């Protein structure tokens with residue numbers, strides 16, 4: 256599907272340019288879906304310190320508590336994402352989610368964090384990842400390994 260979008264736009268004898276990337280809506284949806292299924296900062300970022308006692312949802316969070324946001328749990332929550340384990344970039348292509356605000360305060364998908372300490376590299380990251388993936392798909396044929404060994408996509412909990 257990315258090729259269906261990419262090939263007519265770039266053409267067989269041209270390289271992908273940065274200006275092509277903003278028109279690659281399906282590819283951007285694919286990248287968002289990868290960031291949803293496998294957020295590089297699933298838990299370990301976003302540490303926040305309660306500087307005073309505070310009640311959240313009726314529960315006391317005492318001063319000195321370090322809290323972490325479990326982004327992985329949010330991006331796999333079936334009440335937020337129907338079929339959360341399926342890879343479905345189309346969910347970002349629907350009319351209302353065309354500009355799905357992954358950089359703002361919509362916490363359904365915030366792979367770069369949110370608020371004043373959110374990732375300052377987020378725009379650079381999205382631009383470069385879009386450009387690299389588009390270029391790699393355009394310049395090479397990607398095939399399954401000839402011996403049939405599947406790629407190991409199992410997750411591990413590390414920094415990223």
Ligand code: HEM
Nearest residue numbers: 295296300301302366367368369372373374375376379380
């Ligand atoms: C796909 C790539 C990336 C992802 C998913 C990502 C994700 C994140 C996350 C989740 C945080 C913590 C935000 C928070 O605490 O609310 C963060 C912080 C940060 N990121 Fe990124 N990041 C990426 C790429 C980059 C790049 C390319 C740079 C630099 C060019 C960068 C620089 C930083 C810095 C300096 C912080 C700390 C900000 C602070 O504490 O004030 N990141 N990133």
